[in-house]
Amino acid sequence: MFPDAHRDPLLPAALRELPPPWNDLTRRRTERLEDLPRTEANERSALDALAAALSGPPPRPGGGAWSDESEELHDRFRREAAPRLAEAVPTTARLTREAVEGVLTEWARTARPPVPQWWPREHADRVAAEWAAQALADWAHDVLRWLERAPHDEEAVAAVAERCAEHGLSSPSALGLLHALGAPRGEAALLRLVRSPAVREDDRQRARDHLLDLRRPRYRARAQEPADGEEPLLPPPARDLPYAWSAGFQWPQELPETQENFARARAVLEACAPAGPVAEPVPAPSWQGSGDEEPPVWLDVRRVMRDLMPCARLVTRERLTEAMRECALLGVPGVPRDPDGEAAERFIGTWVTWIGGWIAGEVFTWLGMYVDDGTALTPWAMDLAERYARNGVAAEQAVSMLRWWHTDPRSREALTRLAADDSLPDDLRELARGGLGQ
Numbered sequence: 401m402f403p404d405a406h407r408d409p410l411l412p413a414a415l416r417e418l419p420p421p422w423n424d425l426t427r428r429r430t431e432r433l434e435d436l437p438r439t440e441a442n443e444r445s446a447l448d449a450l451a452a453a454l455s456g457p458p459p460r461p462g463g464g465a466w467s468d469e470s471e472e473l474h475d476r477f478r479r480e481a482a483p484r485l486a487e488a489v490p491t492t493a494r495l496t497r498e499a500v501e502g503v504l505t506e507w508a509r510t511a512r513p514p515v516p517q518w519w520p521r522e523h524a525d526r527v528a529a530e531w532a533a534q535a536l537a538d539w540a541h542d543v544l545r546w547l548e549r550a551p552h553d554e555e556a557v558a559a560v561a562e563r564c565a566e567h568g569l570s571s572p573s574a575l576g577l578l579h580a581l582g583a584p585r586g587e588a589a590l591l592r593l594v595r596s597p598a599v600r601e602d603d604r605q606r607a608r609d610h611l612l613d614l615r616r617p618r619y620r621a622r623a624q625e626p627a628d629g630e631e632p633l634l635p636p637p638a639r640d641l642p643y644a645w646s647a648g649f650q651w652p653q654e655l656p657e658t659q660e661n662f663a664r665a666r667a668v669l670e671a672c673a674p675a676g677p678v679a680e681p682v683p684a685p686s687w688q689g690s691g692d693e694e695p696p697v698w699l700d701v702r703r704v705m706r707d708l709m710p711c712a713r714l715v716t717r718e719r720l721t722e723a724m725r726e727c728a729l730l731g732v733p734g735v736p737r738d739p740d741g742e743a744a745e746r747f748i749g750t751w752v753t754w755i756g757g758w759i760a761g762e763v764f765t766w767l768g769m770y771v772d773d774g775t776a777l778t779p780w781a782m783d784l785a786e787r788y789a790r791n792g793v794a795a796e797q798a799v800s801m802l803r804w805w806h807t808d809p810r811s812r813e814a815l816t817r818l819a820a821d822d823s824l825p826d827d828l829r830e831l832a833r834g835g836l837g838q
Contacts, residue, residue, distance in 0.1 A: 408497035410532035412456025415449075416493040422449040422543070423492045425535055433546045440552045446543050447553075450560045453540060454567055459532035463523070473519050474527065481507040485531065495535060500528040540570035548577045558585035565593050571603040579610035587614050594731035608730050612703055615726075619707035622722070623714065630716035633752045635671035637664065638759050639713040646710050648685055649759045651766035662776050665763050669784045672756035674791040680750045681792040682757030698754075700732045705751070715755055720748045753793065761794035768801035774808055782810040789818055795828055803835035812836065 409416055416423075421432045422445060436442055466474060484503050489495045501524045508515040520527075544561065551557040558581055564574035575593070578586035593599050593607045632639055643649050655661055687695055705723045709715050724747055727735040736743035767781055782805070785798035799818065805811040818824060818832040 409493075410459055410495050410497060410500075410528060411492050411536065412452065412454075414452035414455040416495075418449055418452060418492055422446070424490070425492060425495065425539060426486055426490050429539070430542050433542055436546065438546075438550050438552075443547065443552050443557075446547050447556055447560050450540065450543055450564060450569075453536065453569060454560075454563055458536060458567065458569060459529045461526050461529040461533055463526045470519065470523060473515060474523070474530070476511070476515075477504065477507060477527065478531075480511065489535070492539075495532055497525070497528045500524075500531050504528075537570045540564060541573040544570060544573040544577050548580050551581070554581055554585045557581065558589045561586075562589040562593060565589075565603060565607070566596060566598045568600060568603070571600070572606060575603065575606050575610055578607075579614065582614055587611065590614070591729065604731060608700060608732070611730055612700070616707055619704065619726075620710075622708055622719075623710050627714050627716050627719070630718045632713070632716055633720065633748070634712055634715050634756060634759075637667035637671040638756060639715065641668065641712045641759060643762070644711050645706050645755075649712070649762045651762055651770075653766075653770050655766065655770070657771055657773050657776065659776075665767060666780055666784075668763050669760055669781075669788075672760045672793075673784060673787055674753070674793045677791045678753055678793055680753070682754050682761075682794060684796065685758045685761060697733045700730070701727050701735065701751075704730075705755075712755075712759065715752070717748065720751060724748070757793040760788060761797035764788070764794055764797040764801040768797075768804035774805050777805065778808060779810045781805075782808065782814050786814040786818065789828060789832075790821070790824070795825075796831065799828060799831045799835070802832070803838065806835045806838045 421429065421436065424432060481503055484507065485500065488499045488503050501520075504520050504524060504527055508517075508520040544564065547557050547561075558578060561574040561577045561581075565571045565578070575590070578589050578593075580586065581589075590607045590611045594604050594611065596604075599607070641649065643651060651665075683696065683698065687699055701723070704726050705720070708723050708726075709719050721739050721744070724735060724744060725739060728737045736747050738744060764785060767777060771777065782802060785802050788798040789795045789802075799815070802811045802815050802818075806815065812835075815832045815835045819829050819836060821829065
């Protein structure tokens with residue numbers, strides 16, 4: 401039905417010359433590979449097949465972003481013409497520009513609703529490259545998944561998976577294979593990839609996620625070691641806190657409203673209170689970004705710290721320095737590599753402020769949402785909340801606590817001053833104004 405055209409191939413020559421089942425581009429490939437015995441000879445063939453895929457430049461669709469109309473038509477083509485494309489290009493040797501263009505032309509001629517004549521004419525090259533790139537990624541995914549199960553030569557398997565990740569060939573599958581290999585081969589490859597400029601940023605983050613999972617048992621083993629002789633960095637009331645960082649330092653909702661607990665809350669807030677505005681505002685304890693927004697890099701730093709220092713008494717200079725070294729090894733952007741330089745001191749100082757701020761934020765949340773006896777809080781809690789809000793530490797939680805007690809005169813006075821202060825961020829002033837309107 402479709403000509404076996406070879407004038408304009410879309411895949412590297414070595415890939416087009418592969419024997420079955422490695423040349424299979426049909427939907428039956430996954431099942432055929434599942435049934436393929438996992439022998440050393442077959443593993444060598446799979447490695448050779450991936451090497452063939454990496455022997456030449458991959459299909460690179462160009463043309464910038466699709467217009468809305470072009471994207472809709474492209475999606476239609478992929479949905480409606482997929483069976484015909486699979487029939488036209490069942491093997492790597494048959495995947496040519498002419499073969500894809502032939503299916504595209506026939507589809508455009510008979511499609512309902514009709515397709516504008518300009519669209520296949522203007523986008524034939526791009527559609528062919530898009531299809532080839534997706535077909536190659538699907539093919540590589542299946543081969544990498546086959547290699548993941550009981551590999552014989554872990555060194556060779558890790559090497560080819562690392563190359564796939566560097567070249568962007570089914571990177572998620574390649575990185576997943578390295579994670580499955582674990583230490584030492586897979587982990588060593590992932591450590592190189594997180595620092596490789598050739599790797600895309602989203603793939604570096606995937607590699608970092610896999611590394612954090614692989615290295616987490618070491619962090620937790622370190623956390624079991626006593627901190628005797630280490631330099632504590634949090635003030636005594638904070639480091640004596642019984643609530644773990646892994647739970648966000650949250651004070652239990654059902655905590656009794658006793659003089660002892662109020663005294664502990666006050667001592668923690670007074671000990672962690674900033675002397676003045678902080679250079680690096682304390683971020684919200686949980687990231688609430690949208691799906692299109694990149695997560696902040698400090699989230700990766702905190703993931704390491706939480707396992708190394710699961711409770712406040714373990715926040716020491718030695719462990720913060722260890723966490724900094726580990727994050728630098730993991731390629732976390734912005735983390736100092738020199739543990740003795742000024743940047744390292746700023747890093748440690750910033751994180752001590754942030755950790756203290758997160759602890760204070762949980763105290764304010766407990767005092768606001770879960771305490772019924774407001775007389776036990778006046779005036780010290782209101783005064784401290786205003787101080788924190790002005791200095792950019794646990795500011796949102798502090799103002800939220802004031803809003804919970806908006807009927808108390810001291811709270812309303814603090815909210816009035818904060819709402820009128822032009823030096824504060826607009827969102828914080830708006831939060832304070834909202835409390836006055838309750």
